Amino acid sequence: MTATMKAPLQAVNETALAMHRVQHAFDGHTVVKGVDLTVAPGEVVCLLGPSGCGKTTLLRIAAGLETLQEGSVSLQGEQIAAPGLRHVPPEKRNVGLAFQDSALFPHLSVLENVAFGLKHLSVKERRERAEELLSQLGMANYMTTYPHMLSGGQQQRVALARALAPEPRLMLLDEPFSSLDARLRDRIRDDTLHVLKKVGAATLLVTHDPEEAMFMADRIALMRDGRIVQTGTPRELYCSPKDPFVVTFFGEVNELEGVVEEGHVATPVGWVPAENIADGTTVQVMIRPEALRIIERDLPVHAHAHSHIVMAKLLGRSSLLHLCAHGENGQEAHLHARVPGVFLPSEGQPIDIHLDLSQVFVFPQDSQDSMPQV
Ligand SMILES: Nc1ncnc2c1ncn2[C@@H]1O[C@H](COP(=O)(O)OP(=O)(O)O)[C@@H](O)[C@H]1O
Numbered sequence: 001m002t003a004t005m006k007a008p009l010q011a012v013n014e015t016a017l018a019m020h021r022v023q024h025a026f027d028g029h030t031v032v033k034g035v036d037l038t039v040a041p042g043e044v045v046c047l048l049g050p051s052g053c054g055k056t057t058l059l060r061i062a063a064g065l066e067t068l069q070e071g072s073v074s075l076q077g078e079q080i081a082a083p084g085l086r087h088v089p090p091e092k093r094n095v096g097l098a099f100q101d102s103a104l105f106p107h108l109s110v111l112e113n114v115a116f117g118l119k120h121l122s123v124k125e126r127r128e129r130a131e132e133l134l135s136q137l138g139m140a141n142y143m144t145t146y147p148h149m150l151s152g153g154q155q156q157r158v159a160l161a162r163a164l165a166p167e168p169r170l171m172l173l174d175e176p177f178s179s180l181d182a183r184l185r186d187r188i189r190d191d192t193l194h195v196l197k198k199v200g201a202a203t204l205l206v207t208h209d210p211e212e213a214m215f216m217a218d219r220i221a222l223m224r225d226g227r228i229v230q231t232g233t234p235r236e237l238y239c240s241p242k243d244p245f246v247v248t249f250f251g252e253v254n255e256l257e258g259v260v261e262e263g264h265v266a267t268p269v270g271w272v273p274a275e276n277i278a279d280g281t282t283v284q285v286m287i288r289p290e291a292l293r294i295i296e297r298d299l300p301v302h303a304h305a306h307s308h309i310v311m312a313k314l315l316g317r318s319s320l321l322h323l324c325a326h327g328e329n330g331q332e333a334h335l336h337a338r339v340p341g342v343f344l345p346s347e348g349q350p351i352d353i354h355l356d357l358s359q360v361f362v363f364p365q366d367s368q369d370s371m372p373q374v
């Protein structure tokens with residue numbers, strides 16, 4: 001081969017962020033325990049988990065705000081941190097940062113804040129780039145405004161535009177919407193998602209909110225107590241959860257207990273398959289509220305020993321039904337069913353209950369304890 005051979009093309013597709021076996025301790029207390037995490041070019045990855053599980057620490061290691069203690073961190077294939085050997089400082093990493101309460105420069109206008117990091121461009125180019133991003137984030141009418149005149153939500157939009165302006169190799173966002181009230185948050189999330197996708201920014205977004213993660217993410221890495229429990233698309237985590245913690249983290253579930261007999265578990269709502277679990281094993285059966293299909297029965301109200309409605313509440317987009325499920329074997333259970341729209345049968349209404357098995361999960365009792373919702 002000749003010396004004129006071009007650089008290999010795959011360099012262009014290099015993983016935006018690769019963290020390998022990252023471990024981190026504060027005062028001898030390990031809070032990040034051997035984490036592997038990647039973000040592909042243009043991909044939005046959400047690091048999701050309960051408060052205190054180590055998300056911010058991991059993000060700060062990627063940003064260079066914490067010194068790497070163990071493992072390795074690469075940006076676009078370039079190793080930027082190696083314990084005791086190498087630490088590229090944050091400002092040299094070409095990453096865009098935005099946090100829950102990102103401080104803007106108070107003495108600079110909105111436009112100047114966003115153009116600030118673009119020193120390498122001409123004045124005209126800086127202005128154009130800043131204007132474009134601010135427009136995409138709904139801030140076209142505030143270019144000359146000063147930060148103290150903006151609402152919290154508007155300040156977050158400017159902070160995002162400022163982080164995106166220099167076309168960073170990686171965007172690192174730590175709970176950027178969590179200080180905003182719900183309705184405003186939904187709009188900013190939506191605008192942010194569209195801008196990130198439009199500019200094709202590789203993004204690692206930290207959140208404790210499962211709905212936010214599902215809304216924003218191409219992939220979710222769910223973390224618990226310093227470890228990543230499961231990584232996958234929102235659908236993979238929701239529909240094929242690896243353990244009870246993953247199930248409960250995405251919302252309320254009905255939990256029942258049973259014993260496997262001939263590959264099945266008897267529950268008050270019928271037999272549930274327990275694949276690959278030995279007969280005689282005590283199992284936890286987790287039934288999502290939307291897995292329960294309710295059919296009203298034309299029986300005398302309060303029919304003896306029949307499943308029935310205990311209470312029905314309209315939650316807005318869905319109705320929540322409190323049920324008493326009565327099994328063939330005499331077992332009873334109080335369950336919650338969630339049904340789309342307005343469906344409010346009266347108290348005592350006899351019902352049949354059908355199970356959508358794709359929203360039912362069975363785990364051996366000794367698998368990771370489920371945790372309460374945060
Ligand atoms: N600078 C620090 N010094 C000591 N302990 C810290 C420091 N930063 C974080 N921690 C601890 O590390 C753990 C993980 O924190 P953090 O990464 O902020 O979690 P999360 O972002 O998931 O809420 C927590 O127990 C927290 O108290």
Ligand SMILES: [Mg+2]
Nearest residue numbers: 055056057206
């Ligand atoms: Mg945090």
